[in-house]
Every structure is written in C-alpha cells, then in structure tokens.
Amino acid sequence: xxxxxxxxxxxxxxxxxxxxxxxxxxxxxxxxxxxxxxxxxxxxxxxxxxxxxxxxxxxxxxxxxxxxxxxxxxxxxxxxxxxxxxxxxxxxxxxxxxxxxxxxxxxxxxxxxxxxxxxxxxxxxxxxxxxxxxxxxxxxxxxxxxxxxxxxxxxxxxxxxxxxxxxxxxxxxxxxxxxxxxxxxxxxxxxxxxxxxxxxxxxxxxxxxxxxxxxxxxxxxxxxxxxxxxxxxxxxxxxxxxxxxxxxxxxxxxxxxxxxxxxxxxxxxxxxxxxxxxxxxxxxxxxxxxxxxxxxxxxxxxxxxxxxxxxxxxxxxxxxxxxxxxxxxxxxxxxxxxxxxxxxxxxxxxxxxxxxxxxxxxxxxxxxxxxxxxxxxxxxxxxxxxxxxxxxxxxxxxxxxxxxxxxxxxxxxxxxxxxxxxxxxxxxxxxxxxxxxxxxxxxxxxxxxxxxxxxxxxxxxxxxxxxxxxx
Amino acid sequence: xxxxxxxxxxxxxxxxxxxxxxxxxxxxxxxxxxxxxxxxxxxxxxxxxxxxxxxxxxxxxxxxxxxxxxxxxxxxxxxxxxxxxxxxxxxxxxxxxxxxxxxxxxxxxxxxxxxxxxxxxxxxxxxxxxxxxxxxxxxxxxxxxxxxxxxxxxxxxxxxxxxxxxxxxxxxxxxxxxxxxxxxxxxxxxxxxxxxxxxxxxxxxxxxxxxxxxxxxxxxxxxxxxxxxxxxxxxxxxxxxxxxxxxxxxxxxxxxxxxxxxxxxxxxxxxxxxxxxxxxxxxxxxxxxxxxxxxxxxxxxxxxxxxxxxxxxxxxxxxxxxxxxxxxxxxxxxxxxxxxxxxxxxxxxxxxxxxxxxxxxxxxxxxxxxxxxxxxxxxxxxxxxxxxxxxxxxxxxxxxxxxxxxxxxxxxxxxxxxxxxxxxxxxxxxxxxxxxxxxxxxxxxxxxxxxxxxxxxxxxxxxxxxxxxxxx
Numbered sequence: 001x002x003x004x005x006x007x008x009x010x011x012x013x014x015x016x017x018x019x020x021x022x023x024x025x026x027x028x029x030x031x032x033x034x035x036x037x038x039x040x041x042x043x044x045x046x047x048x049x050x051x052x053x054x055x056x057x058x059x060x061x062x063x064x065x066x067x068x069x070x071x072x073x074x075x076x077x078x079x080x081x082x083x084x085x086x087x088x089x090x091x092x093x094x095x096x097x098x099x100x101x102x103x104x105x106x107x108x109x110x111x112x113x114x115x116x117x118x119x120x121x122x123x124x125x126x127x128x129x130x131x132x133x134x135x136x137x138x139x140x141x142x143x144x145x146x147x148x149x150x151x152x153x154x155x156x157x158x159x160x161x162x163x164x165x166x167x168x169x170x171x172x173x174x175x176x177x178x179x180x181x182x183x184x185x186x187x188x189x190x191x192x193x194x195x196x197x198x199x200x201x202x203x204x205x206x207x208x209x210x211x212x213x214x215x216x217x218x219x220x221x222x223x224x225x226x227x228x229x230x231x232x233x234x235x236x237x238x239x240x241x242x243x244x245x246x247x248x249x250x251x252x253x254x255x256x257x258x259x260x261x262x263x264x265x266x267x268x269x270x271x272x273x274x275x276x277x278x279x280x281x282x283x284x285x286x287x288x289x290x291x292x293x294x295x296x297x298x299x300x301x302x303x304x305x306x307x308x309x310x311x312x313x314x315x316x317x318x319x320x321x322x323x324x325x326x327x328x329x330x331x332x333x334x335x336x337x338x339x340x341x342x343x344x345x346x347x348x349x350x351x352x353x354x355x356x357x358x359x360x361x362x363x364x365x366x367x368x369x370x371x372x373x374x375x376x377x378x379x380x381x382x383x384x385x386x387x388x389x390x391x392x393x394x395x396x397x398x399x400x401x402x403x404x405x406x407x408x409x410x411x412x413x414x415x416x417x418x419x420x421x422x423x424x425x426x427x428x429x430x431x432x433x434x435x436x437x438x439x440x441x442x443x444x445x446x447x448x449x450x451x452x453x454x455x456x457x458x459x460x461x462x463x464x465x466x467x468x469x470x471x
Numbered sequence: 472x473x474x475x476x477x478x479x480x481x482x483x484x485x486x487x488x489x490x491x492x493x494x495x496x497x498x499x500x501x502x503x504x505x506x507x508x509x510x511x512x513x514x515x516x517x518x519x520x521x522x523x524x525x526x527x528x529x530x531x532x533x534x535x536x537x538x539x540x541x542x543x544x545x546x547x548x549x550x551x552x553x554x555x556x557x558x559x560x561x562x563x564x565x566x567x568x569x570x571x572x573x574x575x576x577x578x579x580x581x582x583x584x585x586x587x588x589x590x591x592x593x594x595x596x597x598x599x600x601x602x603x604x605x606x607x608x609x610x611x612x613x614x615x616x617x618x619x620x621x622x623x624x625x626x627x628x629x630x631x632x633x634x635x636x637x638x639x640x641x642x643x644x645x646x647x648x649x650x651x652x653x654x655x656x657x658x659x660x661x662x663x664x665x666x667x668x669x670x671x672x673x674x675x676x677x678x679x680x681x682x683x684x685x686x687x688x689x690x691x692x693x694x695x696x697x698x699x700x701x702x703x704x705x706x707x708x709x710x711x712x713x714x715x716x717x718x719x720x721x722x723x724x725x726x727x728x729x730x731x732x733x734x735x736x737x738x739x740x741x742x743x744x745x746x747x748x749x750x751x752x753x754x755x756x757x758x759x760x761x762x763x764x765x766x767x768x769x770x771x772x773x774x775x776x777x778x779x780x781x782x783x784x785x786x787x788x789x790x791x792x793x794x795x796x797x798x799x800x801x802x803x804x805x806x807x808x809x810x811x812x813x814x815x816x817x818x819x820x821x822x823x824x825x826x827x828x829x830x831x832x833x834x835x836x837x838x839x840x841x842x843x844x845x846x847x848x849x850x851x852x853x854x855x856x857x858x859x860x861x862x863x864x865x866x867x868x869x870x871x872x873x874x875x876x877x878x879x880x881x882x883x884x885x886x887x888x889x890x891x892x893x894x895x896x897x898x899x900x901x902x903x904x905x906x907x908x909x910x911x912x913x914x915x916x917x918x919x920x921x922x923x924x925x926x927x928x929x930x931x932x933x934x935x936x937x938x939x940x941x942x943x
Binding site: 029032033036037038039040041042043044045046047048049051056059070071073074078079080083084086087088090092093094095096097098099100101103104105106107108110111114115119127128129130131133134135136137140143144147148151152160164165168169170171172175176177178179180190191192193194197200203204205206207208209210211212213214216322323326338339341342343344345346347348349354358 | 508520648819
C-alpha cells in the first residue's frame with residue numbers, strides 16, 4: 001500500500017480550486033497581517049487545520065497538491081497521524097514548558113532521544129552531534145568548530161597568548177582570526193553574517209550586508225542531457241577542481257574549511273558528479289582543509305538516501321542539517337571540533353529537545369516504513385514522466401536534471417518571467433511549486449508523495465505548458 | 472492571600488533536599504558519561520529530570536531537589552511544569568504548530584496573525600511590529616540586517632534600484648554591494664556568539680577567540696561606584712565620560728556607524744547597570760548622527776527585572792528603534808516601529824522558517840499569564856525584600872559580598888566576590904547545600920530566579936548563603 005494511503009485515508013483525491021490563489025480570504029488576511037508582519041513574500045495564507053498529507057489547504061478552502069512543502073521542510077505530509085501522536089506525548093509537553101539550557105542542564109532523556117533519533121541516521125563515521133536552531137545557525141556553528149579546531153592545532157597545546165587575549169577584545173588579529181571559509185559559486189548556506197559571506201546565490205540575498213572577504217571556487221556548470229555531454233562535463237569537473245586546487249594553494253590566508261551543498265538548491269538546483277565531489281574531498285584533505293557538507297535542504301530523505309552526499313561516496317568532516325529534520329545542527333567525529341575547552345561552542349539553548357523529539361519521530365517513520373525505497377520508486381516514475389514532457393515541450397522545459405537523486409528534480413525555463421508565469425499558472429490549477437536560481441523550477445515534495453500524486457502533478461504541468469505554448 | 476507559587480505549584484517542595492554526596496551524584500555522573508559520547512557535556516552542571524522539577528525547584532537525575540535561582544541561564548520565567556503553560560503545550564493549536572511548521576514568510580497559517588498579535592500586545596512602549604528569529608543571537612543579527620538594509624536604502628533612496636556595481640561586487644563580498652558599515656557596542660557587552668554578534672560581544676576573550684570579526688568600534692560602558700547613594704556625582708561624571716567616548720567614535724571611526732546596540736543591564740559581562748541619563752544620552756547621540764538605537768532585552772526582557780521591558784524604566788525618548796528579545800519569551804526576534812525598517816523588496820529579510828509558531832504561541836501565553844496574574848508587582852516586592860536581606864549579608868560579610876546591585880529591579884541582582892576561585896567554591900557549595908546559582912563577568916554572582924520566586928524562597932536562599940559564606 002502506498003504510504004499516503006496508510007497515513008492519510010482521507011487525503012483529497014485531487015486538487016480542488018474554488019477561487020484564484022491567493023483568493024479573497026487569503027488577500028484579506030494578508031492585508032491585515034501586513035500591518036504587523038512583512039508579508040511581501042507570502043504565496044497565500046495556509047489553513048493547516050484542513051491541510052492533509054500531500055495537500056495544502058488555503059484560507060479560501062482551495063486544496064493544492066504540494067510539491068514545495070514549506071521550502072522542502074515538511075517531510076511526512078501535513079497532519080501526519082504519527083507526528084500528531086508524538087506531539088501529544090507527555091515527553092513533548094515536558095520539553096515545551098521546561099526548555100532547558102541543554103549544555104548546562106541536559107534532560108535525563110536527551111541521550112536516548114539523540115541516540116534513537118538523529119544519531120541513528122548519522123552519516124558513516126560522524127558519531128557526535130551539536131544541536132542548533134536553524135540551518136544558518138548550524139552552518140555558522142560548523143564554521144566556528146572548524147576555525148577553533150584549526151587555531152587549536154596551530155597553537156599546539158600552548159595557552160592563548162597575552163597578545164591574543166588583548167587583540168581579540170578589539171576584534172583584531174591574532175585573537176580575532178584571519179582564517180577564512182571557502183565556498184562555491186552559486187552556493188547558499190544561510191543569511192546570517194558568517195553564513196551569508198559563504199552564500200553566492202543571488203545579489204538580493206546579500207546586498208547591503210557587511211561581509212567577510214572569503215574566497216570562492218567554481219561549482220561545475222553541467223550540460224544536459226548528461227548522456228550527450230559526457231566529455232564536456234568531464235572537462236568542466238576538471239576545470240573546477242583545478243581552480244579549487246589553485247585557490248587552496250594560493251589564497252593568502254589559511255582556509256579553515258570548505259563548505260558545499262551536495263545539490264546547490266537555492267542557487268538553481270545545480271548538480272555535480274560523484275567525481276567532482278570526490279575530487280573536492282581529496283583536495284581539501286591534501287591541503288589540510290576541513291570539509292563541511294551542507295545537507296540543510298538536501299538531507300532528510302528527499303534524495304532517496306538519508307543524506308544526498310551518500311550518493312557520492314564521500315565522507316565529510318562535518319555535515320549540517322535542518323529543514324526536514326525540524327531539528328538543526330551538525331554531525332562530526334573529531335572531539336577537537338567541539339573546542340579544546342568548554343564554553344567555546346556554547347549558547348543558552350544549544351538546540352531544543354522538542355525539536356529533537358519530533359526529529360526522532362520523523363526518523364522512526366522513515367525507517368519503519370522504508371520510506372526511502374518508496375521515494376526512489378516514485379521518483380523514477382516521476383523522472384520518466386518529466387522526460388516525456390521535456391521532449392514534448394523542449395522549448396519550455398530545459399536542463400531536466402536529478403535522475404537517480406530521488407525527488408531532487410528540477411528543470412529550467414527560458415526566462416524568469418516565463419518561469420514565474422508557469423509557477424503561478426500551476427498554482428491556479430491546484431499545484432504548489434517553487435522556483436530556484438534565476439530560471440529554475442524545483443520539485444520538493446515530501447516523502448509521502450506517491451505515483452498517484454505524480455500523475456496529478458504531471459497532468460497539471462502538462463496542461464499549463466500546453467496553454468503556455470499555445471499563447 | 473496565596474502567592475502564585477502556592478496557587479499553581481501546590482506540590483512545590485518546602486525546601487531543597489540533597490540526597491547524594493556530590494552533585495552530580497552517581498546516576499548523574501553515569502548519564503553524563505554516556506551523553507558525552509555523542510554530545511559535548513563539558514559545560515554540564517548536572518543532568519536534569521524535568522518531569523519531576525516543579526515551580527522554583529529543579530530536580531536532578533539523582534533525585535536532588537534544588538532551589539533554582541539560575542533558571543536555564545535566565546530563560547525559564549514561569550517555573551518548571553507550570554500548569555497553565557502545560558495546557559497551552561497540549562492545545563490543538565500547539566500540536567498543529569509542531570507537526571505543520573510553516574515557512575512563515577511564504578505560507579503563514581490562518582491562526583498566525585492572532586498568535587503574533589498576542590505578542591505585540593505586550594511590545595515595549597512605542598513599538599508596533601515584530602520580526603521573528605530562533606535564538607537571541609539570531610534576533611540580534613536579524614536586527615542588524617534590518618538596520619543595514621535601512622541605512623543603505625536611505626542613502627540610495629528607499630525605492631531606488633541597486634546599481635550594477637552593487638550587484639556585481641556583492642557576489643565577491645566586496646563594497647559597494649557589501650558596504651563597510653559598523654555597529655557600535657560597549658565594553659563588557661554580550662550580544663551572542665554568531666559571527667556579527669560575536670563581533671559585538673566584548674564580555675570575555677573565550678566568547679570570541681579564533682573567530683573572524685568585523686572591525687567595529689566599542690565605547691566604554693559606565694562602571695559605577697556602589698552603593699549608588701553617596702556616589703551620585705562620581706557616577707554622573709562616569710556617564711558623561713562614556714557618552715563623550717560614544718560621540719568620539721561617531722566623529723572619528725573609519726566607517727559609518729549605522730547603529731548602537733546596548734543591553735539595559737550588561738548581564739553576561741558582569742551585571743553592569745547604567746542609569747536613565749546614560750541611555751537618554753545614547754538616544755540623543757544616535758539621533759544626532761542618524762544611527763539606530765538597538766536595545767538588547769534578550770536576558771533582561773519579559774519581566775525579569777520587575778517590569779516587562781527593562782529599558783522602559785528609563786523612558787528613552789523617542790523610544791529605541793529596535794528591541795530584541797529571546798530567553799524567557801521562549802520566542803525570539805525584534806520589535807520595531809518604523810515601517811522603513813522593513814526592506815522595500817521581499818526576500819531580503821527572509822529565511823525558511825522566519826520564526827516558529829510553537830514559540831510564538833508560548834510567548835503570547837507567557838506574557839498573558841504574567842499580566843493576568845499580576846506577577847510583576849509581586850516580583851518587585853520580592854526583589855526589594857531579597858535585596859534588603861542581601862544587604863544584611865553584605866554588612867555581615869563585607870570582605871566577601873561586594874558591589875551588591877540591582878535594587879528596585881525585581882530579583883535581577885548580582886554581587887561580586889573576592890576572586891574567580893572563591894566564586895567557583897561559593898557556587899559549588901551553594902549547589903551541594905541545595906541552591907542552583909550562576910555566575911557572570913570575572914567575579915560576579917548573578918541571581919536569575921523565575922518570576923514566580925517569592926519571599927518564602929528568599930527565606931530559604933538567605934540562610935543557606937549565610938552558612939556557605941561563613942564556611943568560606
């Protein structure tokens with residue numbers, strides 16, 4: 001039985017559109033809300049009470065099939081009955097009203113929650129976890145871990161010098177570090193000041209914010225279809241790796257770590273080959289640079305593996321997560337990455353047990369129901385259908401990509417205007433989709449998306465493309 | 472009339488109970504050992520059994536019952552297992568907020584506005600809007616971003632487009648797209664530990680060491696002489712000296728200063744207080760130089776000092792531009808009132824979650840409870856009583872308790888002890904005698920009980936402190 005049938009026997013059979021989306025009720029509520037909260041990015045007002053499974057309900061009662069899922073952060077559908085149970089346990093209520101300062105006063109069940117939850121799906125070799133609050137937070141804490149690690153190694157057991165102690169209070173070197181974090185062109189790692197300095201997706205993400213002068217290396221620009229561009233793509237991998245080697249060899253400041261997404265999501269769903277990722281791993285190792293894999297968007301099972309980088313057979317030094325896990329943080333192995341002394345990697349909450357509990361419940365469901373197998377099967381079917389569509393609408397659907405990467409599928413359209421029109425059109429027909437990069441359309445359904453949902457998605461996409469090409 | 476604690480925590484213990492020779496005891500130690508295999512436990516005081524903790528008492532894994540005057544680094548305001556909050560935790564709204572966590576900027580839920588208005592209702596005087604974060608550091612960094620967006624768009628013309636030079640340079644992390652702007656913070660300040668906030672934080676080297684930092688200015692935070700009575704002239708001069716330094720930075724710093732950020736009471740940095748003249752002086756200087764004033768109420772806010780927002784006691788006029796919050800609120804973010812602190816375009820101040828309805832719901836419930844149950848007048852009374860008792864202790868042990876401070880600010884009090892070593896010994900002995908306490912700054916002991924701490928808890932605290940100090 002498809003998992004959606006098991007979880008959601010009452011799931012709608014199809015989208016149901018009563019009004020345009022956003023309709024009058026959404027618009028009225030948005031107008032009101034905008035007097036208290038910035039609503040310029042709002043798609044519509046959602047009615048989560050009446051959303052179910054793969055369908056999101058809006059304030060007008062429209063039911064949309066959701067292949068965007070709160071920007072890739074809802075893993076198991078809306079109002080998943082197993083998660084509702086987890087949210088109603090005594091453990092959850094206790095976690096909610098007694099939120100601890102986890103590093104100082106961890107709860108007696110925190111070890112068990114981590115062991116049975118997050119750590120049970122930690123990537124091979126990374127057996128410790130540092131919990132955080134958001135994807136940006138997780139990445140920045142990973143940067144801190146790497147910067148402290150490299151400085152501690154350099155210090156070789158000596159205490160901080162007086163000069164370090166004095167200069168750091170003035171934000172000057174040597175106490176304040178001149179080490180850097182390397183990232184890749186088109187990468188997205190968050191929007192706080194450290195993470196934003198490694199984000200290179202779009203100007204609008206970065207403008208007007210002071211930044212650290214940190215280096216980038218090129219991320220490959222892959223040509224599609226892959227089978228027709230084998231040589232060119234190989235040459236592109238080599239060019240990018242050579243450039244990375246050059247930056248790692250010549251950058252005037254020590255590079256503490258490199259951070260990379262297994263698929264650059266916000267930056268346009270840019271994929272790269274296993275060869276490229278293996279090359280990045282080898283080069284960072286060769287130059288004594290730590291490797292952080294950012295699985296904030298890719299992780300949590302959407303790719304058909306728990307973590308997308310597992311498709312490439314590499315082992316990073318740190319791996320960050322958030323979104324679908326609901327809990328944010330990073331996995332690591334080397335205890336020195338926790339800092340050479342306490343209170344260096346520290347803050348009040350250091351995570352949130354209520355999030356660790358929900359992560360545990362999500363992970364339990366993924367394992368219990370073999371959801372990744374379902375994702376791979378459904379995704380293969382979905383990719384096949386989209387290939388047919390690409391052939392039929394070859395002027396509108398470009399660079400279809402993500403084969404063999406579960407639901408991590410995207411395609412480009414000829415321009416941003418056409419893409420935006422397409423997304424809006426699909427929404428009017430009852431399919432909620434998101435964009436990425438300048439001209440990309442990304443599919444980010446939950447792990448409960450089945451073949452019957454694929455058929456509906458494909459039907460809407462095809463009908464919208466057909467209308468667009470007739471105009 | 473019964474106190475809040477008596478009414479809502481009828482099963483609260485009548486005093487601490489320590490059953491092991493050490494804290495943590497054998498069970499706690501074993502639990503720390505296994506947890507340390509997967510999670511850094513070097514800061515762990517003890518493992519806590521939250522299901523057994525109640526009201527002002529925290530219970531550890533060995534069954535030790537401690538009076539808690541630290542409360543999760545000042546973040547539990549309403550006591551452990553507050554029955555009125557448990558109701559909220561079990562509500563349908565909360566359950567949905569947990570399982571259907573939205574990307575609030577894109578798909579706010581039908582019940583979101585009400586939740587948000589329940590928080591804005593108790594916003595500091597003069598503030599109208601809120602933007603949510605997920606931690607105190609996050610809240611402060613989001614506030615900085617709002618300020619920088621505003622600074623540059625004021626320069627550019629609020630709705631004018633970006634220049635091609637800006638759009639190209641920004642992808643290389645260079646000006647003019649990434650401008651060289653600064654924010655001024657104060658010596659001994661603590662605003663968080665992410666990259667921009669760590670650049671503002673000046674509490675201890677350990678909080679910042681080995682992190683790349685922005686080259687941003689500081690000015691000195693006043694260092695008052697205590698007792699305040701009798702030192703009025705000296706302290707007034709100190710205000711003037713510090714304000715002159717702030718003005719000097721505005722005149723002479725190499726890059727424009729877009730904002731000043733300040734805590735009403737510098738907490739991590741040693742519980743350093745300042746007065747109305749100082750804060751009004753900051754307001755006047757920021758207005759004069761076209762900079763924003765950010766008040767960081769992460770630790771002081773949500774009633775901890777006997778009023779909802781500590782800076783309100785200074786009647787800063789016009790009100791500060793942004794006020795950040797977290798901790799006791801359980802939700803994080805910043806309040807503001809100028810609509811131009813919202814960027815002209817969408818997706819500038821943006822992230823996946825933009826807050827968390829679970830926290831916002833809890834926040835509204837906490838503030839409603841504080842107001843409906845009149846917790847703050849009671850807390851102010853408890854604070855004065857507590858202060859007078861500590862004053863007596865100070866007189867008894869003038870060599871040990873110094874610079875007692877925080878009079879009239881609820882239970883947000885602190886004192887200094889002769890050395891960091893003495894302090895460590897004092898805190899450890901307090902704990903084994905049944906009181907959980909925290910430190911701050913170099914030699915400070917800070918009292919951070921919840922808002923439900925009453926006179927009877929003071930009467931338990933004081934004799935234990937007296938016994939411990941006498942033994943030192």
